[in-house]
Amino acid sequence: MGLSQEDSTARWQHLDHIRKTKGPFNPPDDEDEEAPEMLDTLGKSTILVIGAGGLGCEILKNLALSGFKNIHVIDMDTIDISNLNRQFLFRKADVGKSKAECAAAFVERRVQGVKITPHNCRIQDFDEDFYMQFQMVVCGLDSIEARRWMNATLVNMVDDDNPDSLKPMIDGGTEGFKGQTRVVFPTMTPCIECQLDLYAPRAAVPLCTLATIPRQPEHCIEWAHIIAWDQEKPFPSLDKDDPEHITWLYQKALSRAEEFKISGVTYSLTQGVVKNIIPAIASTNAIIAASCCNEALKIATTAAPALGFEDNYMSYHGDEAIYTNTFKYEKKEDCAVCGSLSKPLEVDPRWTLQELIDSLATNASAQLKKPSVRTESKTLYMRFPQSLEEQTRPNLDKTLREGLGLVEKQEIAVTDPAFPALSFKFFLRFT
Amino acid sequence: MTEIVMSQTPPILHGPSDKEKKYDRQLRLWAASGQAALESANILLVNSGCGTVGVETLKNLVLPGIGRFSIVDEAVVKNADLGVNFFLDETCLGKLRSKCCTELLQELNPDVQGEWFPKQQEETVVLDKILSDSPTYTLIMYTMPISPEDLAVLQEYGRRHQTPLIAIHSAGFYSYFNIQLPGTFPIVDTHPEAERTIDLRLTKPWPELTQFAEEMTKGMDQLDDHEHGHLPYVVLLLHYLEKWKETHNGQLPTEYKAKLEFRKMVAKSARTNNSEGGEENFQEAVAAVNRNIKEYKLEPTLAEVFAHGACNDVNTKSSFWAVARAIKEFYQKHDCLPLPGSLPDMKAQSSVYVKLQGLYKAKARKDAKEVLEIAESLSGGGNVDPTEVDLFCKNASFVKLVNATGSDQDLSKTFEEQKANDSLAEVTMMPLSLFPIYLALSATTHEPTASVEKIKATAHSRLPAAADDMRVSQACEEVARAAGGELHNISALTGGMVAQEAIKIITKQYIPIDNTCIFDGIASRCQVLRL
Numbered sequence: 001m002g003l004s005q006e007d008s009t010a011r012w013q014h015l016d017h018i019r020k021t022k023g024p025f026n027p028p029d030d031e032d033e034e035a036p037e038m039l040d041t042l043g044k045s046t047i048l049v050i051g052a053g054g055l056g057c058e059i060l061k062n063l064a065l066s067g068f069k070n071i072h073v074i075d076m077d078t079i080d081i082s083n084l085n086r087q088f089l090f091r092k093a094d095v096g097k098s099k100a101e102c103a104a105a106f107v108e109r110r111v112q113g114v115k116i117t118p119h120n121c122r123i124q125d126f127d128e129d130f131y132m133q134f135q136m137v138v139c140g141l142d143s144i145e146a147r148r149w150m151n152a153t154l155v156n157m158v159d160d161d162n163p164d165s166l167k168p169m170i171d172g173g174t175e176g177f178k179g180q181t182r183v184v185f186p187t188m189t190p191c192i193e194c195q196l197d198l199y200a201p202r203a204a205v206p207l208c209t210l211a212t213i214p215r216q217p218e219h220c221i222e223w224a225h226i227i228a229w230d231q232e233k234p235f236p237s238l239d240k241d242d243p244e245h246i247t248w249l250y251q252k253a254l255s256r257a258e259e260f261k262i263s264g265v266t267y268s269l270t271q272g273v274v275k276n277i278i279p280a281i282a283s284t285n286a287i288i289a290a291s292c293c294n295e296a297l298k299i300a301t302t303a304a305p306a307l308g309f310e311d312n313y314m315s316y317h318g319d320e321a322i323y324t325n326t327f328k329y330e331k332k333e334d335c336a337v338c339g340s341l342s343k344p345l346e347v348d349p350r351w352t353l354q355e356l357i358d359s360l361a362t363n364a365s366a367q368l369k370k371p372s373v374r375t376e377s378k379t380l381y382m383r384f385p386q387s388l389e390e391q392t393r394p395n396l397d398k399t400l401r402e403g404l405g406l407v408e409k410q411e412i413a414v415t416d417p418a419f420p421a422l423s424f425k426f427f428l429r430f431t
Numbered sequence: 432m433t434e435i436v437m438s439q440t441p442p443i444l445h446g447p448s449d450k451e452k453k454y455d456r457q458l459r460l461w462a463a464s465g466q467a468a469l470e471s472a473n474i475l476l477v478n479s480g481c482g483t484v485g486v487e488t489l490k491n492l493v494l495p496g497i498g499r500f501s502i503v504d505e506a507v508v509k510n511a512d513l514g515v516n517f518f519l520d521e522t523c524l525g526k527l528r529s530k531c532c533t534e535l536l537q538e539l540n541p542d543v544q545g546e547w548f549p550k551q552q553e554e555t556v557v558l559d560k561i562l563s564d565s566p567t568y569t570l571i572m573y574t575m576p577i578s579p580e581d582l583a584v585l586q587e588y589g590r591r592h593q594t595p596l597i598a599i600h601s602a603g604f605y606s607y608f609n610i611q612l613p614g615t616f617p618i619v620d621t622h623p624e625a626e627r628t629i630d631l632r633l634t635k636p637w638p639e640l641t642q643f644a645e646e647m648t649k650g651m652d653q654l655d656d657h658e659h660g661h662l663p664y665v666v667l668l669l670h671y672l673e674k675w676k677e678t679h680n681g682q683l684p685t686e687y688k689a690k691l692e693f694r695k696m697v698a699k700s701a702r703t704n705n706s707e708g709g710e711e712n713f714q715e716a717v718a719a720v721n722r723n724i725k726e727y728k729l730e731p732t733l734a735e736v737f738a739h740g741a742c743n744d745v746n747t748k749s750s751f752w753a754v755a756r757a758i759k760e761f762y763q764k765h766d767c768l769p770l771p772g773s774l775p776d777m778k779a780q781s782s783v784y785v786k787l788q789g790l791y792k793a794k795a796r797k798d799a800k801e802v803l804e805i806a807e808s809l810s811g812g813g814n815v816d817p818t819e820v821d822l823f824c825k826n827a828s829f830v831k832l833v834n835a836t837g838s839d840q841d842l843s844k845t846f847e848e849q850k851a852n853d854s855l856a857e858v859t860m861m862p863l864s865l866f867p868i869y870l871a872l873s874a875t876t877h878e879p880t881a882s883v884e885k886i887k888a889t890a891h892s893r894l895p896a897a898a899d900d901m902r903v904s905q906a907c908e909e910v911a912r913a914a915g916g917e918l919h920n921i922s923a924l925t926g927g928m929v930a931q932e933a934i935k936i937i938t939k940q941y942i943p944i945d946n947t948c949i950f951d952g953i954a955s956r957c958q959v960l961r962l
Contacts, residue, residue, distance in 0.1 A: 010510035014481060014916030018603055023912045024905040025953050058923065061517050065919035082455045085494055088539050110520055112513070176460055177931060177941065181955070213661070215784040216776050243446050260781045267446060272459065279459040282494040283934065286487065286927030294604075294920040294952050304604055304953045314955045318931045319622060321944045326862070326956040 003112055011112075015067055019303050026302065042067040042300055048134040049073040050123060050150060052099040054280050055140025055172050057089045058289030060103055063138070064111040066297045072134070074119040074126075075100040080241065086282035123150055128157050132165065136299065138292050139171040142278065144199050144367065145418055147171060151184065151192035152337045156421050158187045168308070170295050172288040176279045177318035179288035182329075183295050183307040186338070190312060190329045193337035200364035202276075217257060217264035221273040224252035240275045249274060287316055334425075342411055342425035349401035349430045353380055356400060360414065366424065368416040375412050380404065383417070401430070450542075457495050464620075465938035470542075472497045472937045473566055477558070477573035477585065478504035478529065480879055481917035483516045484601040485574045486532050487926025490518065492933060493536050493543045500536070501546040501565065504529035505556050515919050527552055558584045568594055570933055575600035575872075576879045576915070589613060595936050599929055602879065603913025604952035605868050605906075606925040609962065610932060610944060612834040615741065617751045619822055620940045623829040630771050630828070631723050633668050634683050639790055644669035647783070656705040663779035663787055664716035668723070671697050671716075685726050694720050712778040727767055732831045737762070739832065745809070753815060754823045755830070757806035761798070769798035769824040799824040833945050840961050842894055846870075849960075850900075863902070865949040865958040870897060871906035879915025886911050909953075921952045928957070 003011065016039055047068050049059050052075035063071055077099045079090045089106040090099070100118035108116050119126075123146060131137075131153060141147050151169065159165040169184040171192060184191050209215070210223040229238060234248050250270040257265045271277065291314060298306035307314065307326070314326040334341040343365055347356055357373065360366040373380040380395050382388040400406045406428060414424040451458065458466060474497055476485045482504060489500055506512075506528040512519050516532070523531035529547035537545040548561050558581050562568075571594055573585055589596045593613040600607055632640065647662060648670040654662075675684055675693055684693035694717050701713035729737070736742060737759045741752045762768055772795025774788045799821050806815040823830065849864035856863055874889035875881050881889070886907045890897055897903040928948060935943040947962040 007510055011514040013511050014515055014913075015918065017914055017916055018912065018918060021912045021914075023604075024908040062920050062923055065515060065517060081449070081452045084453050084540075085455075085457055085496070088490060088494055091538075092541075110517060112521060209778075213779070213781045213784075215779060215781055247446060261785050262781070268451075268455070268458075271455075277456070277459065280456040281460065281491075281931075281934075283491040283927045283930035286491050286930065287924050288927075290920045290924035290927065291955060294918075294924065295955070297918075297920060298953075307955055311955070318928070318941075320942045322928060322932075322948050322957055322959055324956045326954065 008113070012067060019301055023304065025304055027305070042297075043069040045135040045300060046070040046072065046133055047296065047300075048131070048137045049140065050137065050146070051075055051140040051142075052087075052089075052103040052118075053077065053083065053140065053142065054086045054282075054285040055174065055289045055292075056099070057087045057103055058285050059138050059140050059172075059293055060089070060107045060116065061111075062290055062293035063296065064107050064114040064116075066293055068296075068300070069113060070115055071104075072117045072119065073100050073104055074121065074123055075103075076120065076122045086280055086285055088282065128153065131157060131167070134167060136296060137167055137169045138296055139169065140289060140292070141171075141173070144196075147192050148196070148337075149419060151186075152419055152422050154184075155186040155191055155193075155337050168299050170292045170299075172292040174280060174284045174288050176281070177284055178316060179284050180313065180315040181288055181291040181295065181307070182313050183299075184312070185308050189308055190331040191335065191338045194332040194335040194339070195313075195329055196367060197364040199367075201362055201367060204362065214256065214260055214262060217253070217262055217266075217269055218273050220253040220257040220260070220262060220265055221249065221270050223256055224249045224270075225274050228252045228256075246271050246274065284316075284318065287318075291316075336422055336424040342427045344429045345412070345426035346429050346431050347400060349399070349406075351400050352397055353400065353404060354396040357381065357396070366414070366426075368414060368424065369418065371414045371416050371424075373412055373414050375406070375410060380412070400428070454496060461934070461938050461940050465934075465940050466496065468938045469934065470496055470498050472569040473499040474501070474933070475562075475565075475568045475571045476500065476502045476504075477571070477577065477581065478502055478532075479506070479574050480576050480915060481515055481601075481922075482506060482512065482528055482532075482574070483917045483919060484599050484606065484922035484925050484929075485572055486516060486518050486536065487923045488572060488599070488929045488933070489532075489536055489926075490539065491927055491930030493539050493545075495934065496540060496542050497937070499544040499546070499566075500533075501548065501561075501568075502529045502533050503548045503556055503558065503561060504532070505549065507552060515917050515922070517919075562588050567592055569937060570595050570597070572597045572599060572929065572933070574598075575602075575876050577876065579877060586611075597929060597933065599925065600872050600876070601917050601922045601925050602872060602875065602910060602915060603918060604921055605872055605910060605913070605950065606921055606952070607869050607872055607947060607949040608925065608929050608932075609947040610936070611946065612936070612943075615739065615835050616833040616936075616943070617736070617755075618831050618833065618935075618939055618942060619751070619819075619826050620938075621826060621829045621831050622941050623826075626722075626775075628771060628773070628826075628829065629722070629775050630768075631665055631668075631719075631774075632767075632770060633665070633672065633723050634685070634725070634727065635767055636669060637794055639794070641669065643787065643790060656702060659702060660705065660707075660710045660712055661778060661780050661783070662712055663777050663783060664712055664719055665774075665777065665787060667697065667712060667716040668719065671700065672724070683724065684720075685724060690720055690724065693724070715777055729762075729768075730828045733768075733828055735832055735835060736830055739835065750814075750816060750819055751823075753806050753810050754802070754820055756809055757802045757815075757820075758823060758827055760805050760809075761802050768827045769802055770795045771825045771827070772796070773825075795824065831942055833943055836961075842962070843896055845960065845962060846894055846896055853902075862954070862956060862958075865951050865956075866960060867897075867900070867903040867906035868910075868951055869947065869949045869960070869962065870894060870903055871910040874907065875910060875915065881911070883908055883911035918952070921950070924952070925950060 049056055052073050079094045079097055079099055081095050089103045094102050098120040100120050104116035104118035154167050154169050157165050171182045173180055205222055210219055214220050235245055239245050250267050253265045253270055295306050298304050311326045311328050313329045314324055317323040333339045334343040357371055360368045360371045372382045379392055381392045398404050408430050410428045412426050476489055478485045508519055508523040508526055508528050508531055518532045518535040533545040533547040549556050596611040598609045644666045647666045684690050698717050701710040703709055736755050742755050747753055772791050774791045802824055803817055803820045849866040853863050870890050874886045932943050935941045944959045945961055948957055948959050950957045
């Protein structure tokens, strides 16, 4: 059911008025930008939203009310009761249903004339051909790995001979009262991977602390999670969303805490530590999602200059008054995705290869959980295929300098199944 | 007779309630106390114009579960509303906007009560009457445009009932909101970053702590590697501080150069002939020197609390000021604040750490008890809530007064200051002031569709010095461009910011702005000014 031309004109009058009226900050050379017939550009473009959670729900609403008519949304998650305090397109009766499908249907019902196609699956389930159909990608994700994958895919897709292959990526993230918006023009401006070190993984508690000298309630919970669970295997596999499993961990943690006279283990803390829960509220999502969509609208039209080529990052802090920092993040020449140089990797030459591999998971500028490693001339460790894994496994116990003959400034290439298109280049720096 | 065995009952292992599950992600920010405050809040929105920014704000308050809200809005839903306001649909056309928005907002959270005014179309809104017929509002928000008469009614209500008011204006790519708090607004639970709150009292240890450290380090050279490598850094630092004082006339290494020397001394004392080739606890000790060994100084925000007139008012009825006065007396007597009592994690044997933690907790309890006694004696007995004292003692350094000066800022003075900052912007690398946006937007407070000439004239008559300012001119042009229309994104973003501030005010947690936030959707940034 479409709207009559008259109704449509009346409905979008505020947005259209801004688009038709030039402002003092529009580039002076764009004489006839946004002529009346240009207003339909938004209706013709197709935009992709990644994530239909806290940010995603807001993003879908905002894009629909910014005049975008063709929207796709990808999310593999189902609705949980703890989503309802902010993911405002869902109700209690929706718990257990697909986020992408519920969110798409809700916004389609509410806003006449918008078409939203849901995809209840992983972003990795699609190939470049799929992503090629969009003019822009807006990400509302809580996973760094998914962001990195999407970013790498969009950078790889850029073909200098085909301007349509360049898909601007707008990325939002929140934590508590804080959040950030980033705009990436793949290959042209700094990408998500260039900024990887901003998301340094939390330092893990040493295993020996968990095993022998716990001091904090978190140590008891991690002990239950990592050690007790493995020893006792109370259920076939750990489902962090199953209250029965969390209760088991909670009880284990609690009795360990009592043994060591540590206070503070609660169900809520157990859940928080095991699932690595980040506090999330409606208002912060509203701020960041709207900031992302404001940039999307500015890029898709020429209503005002957008973030991207100059300032490309806005961080928002709401705990102590309000503070925003909008700045230009620089491109990194040693970025694994959009740069050409290799990155330094600090290692102790006495380390075994296994220790080097373990360090890649926690190293802020690598964050690779299942790496395979090779030098230019030699395969050091390969996880796949199985035959190669068996062949290279003995190397894991060899030391870097003595055992494997690696030298200072040695170039190594690291691959990881999470980022199949990428090879991360490092050069060793002995400590 | 059956003997009843009184055993220690294990803690009840019940999972979270449905409400705790629903609100889990926010309870981790403001806890049950903040949630209870939200659930007893009653909020009024006086809506107007395009009508989106206020409704978006309410959305962000209904979701976390405020108790009750009301919308006052005379408008009837038009086609143009449906292009900008998500809480309306086709069936709303021709109906009262207040009612339609209330219903679609309420649907978000069955725990929240919604109410709307007027009840019938074409019924004139009499704001006075609505206010006097309703239970007292916790907070009132109003959007621009607003008539001078309605504005006066709301401001009078705010004064009479001590109700915070928030004025919100969103047009085109710009917005601002202004918070009017009833007098000084103290916040105890400001949620500073965890590492800022660490107070180990290394330069001023109490006897039990000193004794504990002495016992642990007595003959420490004879300890085996395992024990030596598990001495908590607090104990190590207390030990080496004593040694330092012996050779430095009893002085502590609080100066920069002395600190460097002291760090070297601690680092050198670590064993390196062990299997790890070093000791983690000594590394932690060295790293903790800078932050923990310094002259004790009051945070300026707390000094402001102590200097405030209300802090010396013996007849105060406010429990905040009663406790603040007690803390001030405690501070004057002991030359330090009550101990917050938390101990960060550090390498140590479990039992040693727990014992040390117990020392800090016991001292904190003792200090809090003393503060409670002072507060009770000051208030003439009773009437002081021990949990309030505990919270205050724990956060004393970071207690903050918002709107402490209470005086209105002079607009021309602010303009001059902002201009002066802007003239140095290239050197200081600071972004340019957003004050011109406020000036231009507020020139359309009563007349949203004013022409650019009219907007400039209004701005210039309010602030003659702005007459030949290029950035003010541009802002006026940009405001005129919007012709009073809201862009959904800008209103959604502003609604998020206002909701965050409303939550901070209602829960009295975190720190609200003082008092105006201006947002520029073209440059994508905000600025907070006191106006």
